[in-house]
Amino acid sequence: MNNQENKQTGITGWIDKRLPVFTFINHNLRDYPTPKNLNYFWNFGSLAGITLVIMIVTGILLAMQYTANTDIAFDSVERIMRDVNNGWLLRYIHMNGASMFFIIVYIHIFRGLYYGSYKYPREILWMLGVVILLLMMATAFMGYVLPWGQMSFWGATVITNLFSAFPVIGDYIVTFLWGGFSVDNPTLSRFFVLHYLLPFAIVGVVALHLVALHQFGSNNPTGLDVKSSGDTIPFHPYYTVKDYFGLGVFLIIYAALVFFAPNFLGHPDNYIPANPLQTPAHIVPEWYFLPFYAILRAVPDKLTGVLLMFAAVLVLFLLPWLDKHKVRSATFRPFYKQFYWLFFINAIVLGWVGAMPAEGVYVLIARIASVYYFSFFLIIMPLLSRFEKVGELPSSISAAVLSKKFDKDTNESYAK
């Protein structure tokens, strides 16, 4: 259907002529041509968007009841849990939603990493995604401070103190962040303001992310470009229904967590009110920061540790230029595929040592894993882009889909 020719009549037609919202929806959510071979890993983009909306809605409702003051922040959260109608439900949805959001986004990123979604012409799309990740991390960190429990307070203290590692200006930065000489009321109140503000910044970047996505359309498991209309299907109904099904599965997992294990991913110490005079035995960040926390602690020098921790995320910005191999999808790259899975396991190992005390063998494991983390991006990727040989690729998405089907039917490769 040609979108320029607006066939709508009546009131929708009248509106659409003056403000083309219906054309826009039609163009981007209905007819939008999408590769026909997307697998379930392509569900995670829309899932992330839905989770963002859930977080914003529950967050706004919670903010109506929460008080950002060190004297009553903890009690105001308990009031939400006990006396506000369905307050416990809102809070548990919001609290676990943060974890679900990170699970989804990490899978989304690993998807992009496997299928080469960051390569030409989607470099800016990818970089906008990294910006979203950074904003999410800042938002999540500040949100965890708001209940003003022991982990809130000590997590905030440890993380803000990292900035003191910078020579000369370090202490000024820390004082500036705190709004005083320790983590106290000004810190809590600014964290609350920023925690409320940043999600809307995320919405803005997500909008740009989608504009950039729709410029060239989705990548796909073969990594091949769309060559003809035979390679694509309209977004609606095919991917809308597939996304709905994925959403159902996601909500089952999410609801199981919210209703039956709401504190499973949290830390018991955060139900103890913040006490600046008593340090918890182990200060651990939320699980989604653990790999980066492990990199931080793997380095004996504080400043280097801090820089490497930030570099671990920032290196993602350079990905399109570190991996210049012509083939996008790891499916056709025998060596990249193996290093990729090693990287994946390595990331889990980093998360695991991040939760362990920084002593003995754990430090050694963290160091080896950190070295591999950076080597994967800075050494392996550039080398593979020069030397990795690949076999013949399918001629098009359709051909790849057909040969797969043929494989299934006759157990014999069509490509052979």
Next chain:
Amino acid sequence: MKVMQSKLHIIVLLLTILFPLSVFSAGDKVDLMEQKWPFNGIFGRFDNTALQRGFKVYREVCAACHGIRHVSYRDLKDIGFSSDEIKSIAGEYEIKDGPNDEGEMFQREALPSDKFVGPYENDNVARVANNGAYPPDLSLIVKARAGGADYLYSLLNGYKEYPEDYEASEGMYYNTFYPGNQIAMPSPIEDDIVEYDDGTEATHTQIAKDVTAFLAWTAEPELEERKSLGVKTLFFLALITIMLLGVKRKVWKDLD
């Protein structure tokens, strides 16, 4: 082959999510005395008679040093007390209120809408009265300790004589389950320290069990509502997801 690979992906994904979590629970070396609590599991419910016994233990034993400041007297309705009973329970506590029209602070009887009045005027008084150790508020204690109800039950049953050659600190007690083993609280319960109204034999373990159940309720008063809503939600989601899978398959069929 492809199918196998995608299954592998799912297994790896699940491992990613679950693996880092298991390390938290693997941290403690002491095995807790695990109990079959009626409030565990997806159909878990509180046993009100046990909670009422536990409340009696709290009032007659724990409340001498520990508050439950997040709980209101009116909340007792949830564990089976009548409005009149709640009024008379609240009436036993005195609360400082004011200022009145003359600008004076005054003492009055607590009302059902008040939060439980704690044993001490402020934290410093609490410390002075307890050899420098602060008796923590108990409303959230079950949520605020790794191991939850099992930990609390174990702690209450975990008092032992100091082992030989142990360098005991002045005024501290030995407990198998307390981190570091030295706790400032002496064993708070013993056989028959309370007399149960319903005739239940007040053994040490029974008392520990009842008061733990009561504190599990003060920590998560929403538990029953949460779990019953959870079962309904999951049932609904499972149903709609199966239907969506059917729709998806039907829609995609015409692509073959």
